[in-house]
Amino acid sequence: MRLPLSWLKQYVDVDLPAQDLAHRLTMAGIEVGEIEVIGGWKEVFVGQVTDVRPHPNADRLRLCVVTTGAEEMEVVCGAPNVAAGQKICFAKVGANIYNTHTQRQETLEAATIRGVESQGMICSAVELGLGDDHSGIIELPDDAPTGTLLDDYLGDTVLDLELTPNRLDCLSVLGVAHEVAALTGKKVREPEVSYEESGTPIADQIKISVADPDLCRRYTASLLRGVSIGPSPQWLQDRLTSAGLRPINNVVDVTNFVMLEYNQPLHSFDLDLIKDATVIVRRAKPGEKLITLDGEERKLSADNLVIADANDPIGLGGVMGGANSEISVATVNVLLESATFDGPNNRETAQSMELRTEATLRFEKGLRPELAPIALRRATQLIQEVAGGTIAPGIVDVVSGEGIDAPVVPLTSAKIKRMLGMAVGMKQVKETLDGLGFTWEAAGRDELKVTVPYWRNDVNIEEDLVEEVVRTIGYDSVPTTMLSSPIPFQQPVAIMGLRDQVKDLLAAAGIQEVINYPLVTLQQLEQVESLDRASLPLRVANPMSSDREYLRPTLRASLLANLESNQGHGAGPFRMFEAGRTFWPREGDLPEERETVAGVLAGLRHEPSWLEDESLVDFFDAKGVVEWLLARLGVASTYEPADDPAFHPGRCAHIKFGDALLGIVGEVHPAVMARLGLEQPQVAAFELYLDPVLAALPRSQRQFEPLPVFPSATRDLALTMPADVPAGRVSQLIMRHRGVDRAELFDIYTGDNLAKGTKSLAFHVYFQARDRTLTNEEVNKSVDGLLRSLERELNVTLRNA
Amino acid sequence: MTEPSAQPPTAEGIDEITRSASAELDTLADLEAVDQWRVSYLGRRGALTTVLRGLATLEVEERRTVGALANKAKTTLEEKLEERVRQINEANLMRSASEDRLDVTLPGRPPLSGRLHPTTKIVREICDAFVAMGFGVVEGPEVEWDHYNFEMLNIPKGHPARDMWNTLWVDYEDPKGDSAMLLRTHTSPMQARVMESREPPIRVVVPGKCYRYEATDATHEWHFYQVEGLAVGEGITFADLKGTLYEFARRMFGEDRKIRFRCDYFPFVEPGVDMSIDCFACEGNGDGCRICRDSGWIEIMGAGMIHPKVLEGVGYDPEKYTGFAFGMGPERIAMLKYGIDDIRHFYSNDLRFLRQF
C-alpha cells in the first residue's frame, strides 16, 4: 500500500519527520518497507511564462521570459509545448536537477546557448525525477501559486506499507490516519459529508433485493441523474496516481478514491442499462455467463455471487463489474453500489477465476457492514462534485438477518495481567482505547465493554484488545521474567537420538554431511534403479519445476548427484553422507517418513599427501565404515551377499542383524555410474534404515566386563577351503567355538601353491579362560575340536605345511 | 692379559686387578670391547676368577680376609660393568637419534575429516539453548494434513492469511474427500500435535524442514528449516516469553545483546510479535552496516501468546492455561553468525562451502 503523506495530512496532523513516523508505525505492527521522497529539489519554483519569442540563432529553440513573482529571467527552451501564460516548473541557476546529457544529477549553471544566455531551465518530468517523459515541459495547473518552492507544491513523501493480512484498515488512508492519531496523540478529521437531494426518492426508482443474504450482509445504493462523464479534475487524478491507480473517468475515479480513502470498494452502474430497474443480489445460475470489465467471458456457477438485473448478471459481486452495465461517455444516470460481501466466498471466486482486484483484496478480509453507507454517501457527494447531476433522496439499505451491530468485546484488568504478566492501570487502558477510536463503557471497576470502531475488522476477542493496549504502550514496558512453572519431564525421542549419534559418528569417520531437497524426478529414480512403476512415489500436485516433483523413496539419487557435481573439484577423497527422510505412501494416511542414512565414498582413499599412496576407495572402505559404526552403536551386524540393480552384482551385501535388514553396502553398478556421469573407477555406497537399527540396539545399558586376569593363548591357523566358502561363515564358526575369545583374519591367499578352486584364510585365534591360565594341552584340545567342526560344517581344513 | 697363575692371591694383587680393570673399562666405548673385558676379568678364566680359585691355597685366617676382598672386588667390577653398558647404550641412542633427522617443515599426514552440515550445527545450537531452559526436543512429519498445517492454527479455509504461506500440495485423493495433504509450510503444526498428545505443562522445541512454493533468491529458499518453540501451562505470560527469548538471544549472540519486540501478525498467536536483537556487527549503531541494513536491529523470529482458538482446538481451557510460541529460521541465524550472503549455498551441497564450517 502506497501512502502519500500529503494525503494522510488531510485527515491528521503529522509533525514527526517521516523516518520517525515510519518507525512508530512499524513498531505498532504497520510495517513501513520503504520511504520514497518525491522532490527534494533546491531552487526550483512554480514559475509563469510571460513571453515566448523565437531564438535569433536556432529555429527549434525559443526565448522565454519566466517570472517567479519576485524575479524575471530569460530562458532558452527547446520544448515544443512551451507557451506564454503557462505555469511551469522553473529551475534557477544553482538548482540540483538531472542532466539528460551527462545522465547525472548536477547543479544547474548559467549557460550561453547559441549566443543567448539562459538564466535557468523550464523542466520536463525527467529533469525533476518525476517520470520518463522528456517530450515536453511539465505544464502545471493555472492555479499553481507562482513563486512557491516546487517542493512545497509538488513534493511528497510516500510510505510503502507492508501490511499483514489482519490490518485491512490500513489499506485505507483514513485507517492509517486513525493509527497515526493513536500513536502520536492527535485527532482524526474525517471528511464532512453533506449534499442536497432532489426528485423522486430512490426507493421509487429502483427495486433492489438480496436473494442470498449469507453472501451479502448489507447492500446500499444511491442514485444520481444527469451526470456528465469526463476526465477527473487534476487533484483527483493525482491522488489515484500517487497511490498507484490509473484514472479512468470522473465517476469511476471517485469510487476508487473513496475505496482508498475509506477502504470500502464501490461500484457504479449505468442505470439505464439495468433491465426493469431491478437489481437482485443472488448466486449465479448454472450456465450463466458474464463478460467482466476486463473483457473476459466468465462462466459462472452457484458458488459465485452476482449482481443481476431482471434477466442477467451485470456484475460479479465484489470482484468486478460487468461490461453490460459499464459507465461510459454516454452514461447519464448512475446507480452507485456500496455493499458488504462475504469474505471467504469472495476470495474463493477471485481465486478460482484468477481475478484478484483491489476490491477482492478488501472484501476477502471481511469489511464491517457499518462502513457501506458511510462510504456510499461520501462517494455520492464527490460524484456530484466532479460530475454534476442530481441526487435522488435517500439510499437503498438492505441488511441481512445477521445485522450490522458493532462487536462489543469485554476487557478486564485481570485479563491484561494474566496475558502480559504486568498490570496496566485502567486509566491508561481507557486512554489508549480512546486514542485508537474504540468506545467503551465501564462495567464494574475493572471491566470495560469495548465497542470496536467501524474501520477495524480485526478485533473480536479480549486477547485482541490486550494486543491493542500493549502494542500502543510499547513492548518495552513489559517486564522480562523466566518461566516459573515446573519443568515438564522430557523423554528424549529415541530415533532422533540415534540419528544424531549416527551423524556424529559418520562425521568423526571423516565423512561430510550434506542436506538435499527431498523432491526428485522419476528419471533420477530410474537412473539409480529405485523406481517402482507399479507404485509410484508421492507427487507434488503443483510442482515449482519439473525437477522437483516426487517425494524421494531413497537418498541415493541426490547423493550420487552431489558426487557428480563435486567431482570436478579435484581427485577426492569424496566422502559424503545424508541423514534424511524417505517417503512411503500409505493408504488413507500420511506417508510413512523413514529416517534413513546414506553415504557415498569415491576417489582417493586418503587425503592427498606426499606420505600416502594413491589407492582408491572400494567396497571395503564403505563396509569398514558401516561395521565400525554399528559396532560403536553396540549392534552385532552380519553381511550377506545381495542383489540390488543399483549395485555391482558381485560387490554388494545386505547388512543384517539376525533376520532384520539394517541396510545395504556395496559398490555402485558401473552402468549406473555411466548414466550419472560419475568419472570414478568405483564408487562405494551404503544405506542404513534407522528404524531397524534402533530395534537392534542393545536393550540395556552397556555393562562393564571385567578385564581378563589370566593370559590368553594364541594359535595361528592357516586354513584351506573351497573358494566359494564365505570368509564370514568361517570366522563366525571360529568365534562361536568354546574357549575362543576372538579371532582376526590376517591373510587371504589363492594361487600357485593351492589346489585349483580353493583358497586359504589365515587367522590369529585367541583362547582364553576366565578362571585360569589355559594349559598347552587344553588349547591344543580346543584347536582340534575347532578343526573338526570346521571340516564337518564347511569343508575347511588345516593347510598342511 | 694375565695368565692364570699358581701364585697365592694377595690383598695387593686384588687391588691391582681392580684398579687396572676399572681403568681399562673406562677407555672402552663399544659393547663388544666391554664384553671382551668382562670375559678377561670376570669370565670363567678371568683374572679375578682365577684369584678366587687360588684362595684355597691360603691359610684359613688369610683366606677369610682375602676372600672378602676378592668378593668385594668382584661386586665392584660387576657394578662398574653394568654402569658402563648403560652409558654406552645411552651414548649410542643419543648418537643414532641425532643422526635420524626429519625435515620437520614437511606437511604432516592428514587425517580424513568430516563435518556436520552448518544447518545441523546451528539447529543443535538453537535447541541446546532451549534445552538448558527445560525444553524438550521433538519432531513432526514433513508431509502434513491441511488440518494441522492450517485449520488447527486458526487459519480456516478461505482465510486471507493463507496467502502468507504459499503451499506445495501433495497429489492425493482423500477417500473421505475432506482433507488435503501438503508439504508443511512451517513447523507450527507440531503445536497442535504436541498439545493433542500431552497435558500441560509443556515446553518443547521442534526443529525440522519446511517447504514453500516460492521463487528462490539470496534470502529465500523453497526448502528450509525452522525451529518452533512452545510453552503451555498455568500462569505463563508475555513477560515469560520475553525472558525466555532474551535468554536465548544472549546465548546465541552474546551476553550484552538487547532485544526488541514489535507488533506482528500470525493467526495462531495473540498478541503476536516479531523479535529483533541489536546488531552484533555494528553494536546497534547502524550506520553503513550491511548486516542490519543501517537499522541497528536484526529481526530473528516471530512469537506470541498462543491464540485461545488454538488452545480450544486441542481441548485446553484457555481460561486455565496460557502459553507462548515462537519460530525462527536457522539458516537466517547461520547466515548472520557466519556472514553467509546467499541462502542458496546451504542446499547446493558444494563441498567447498560445506568444508568451511
Ligand SMILES: [Zn+2]
Ligand atoms: Zn549493524
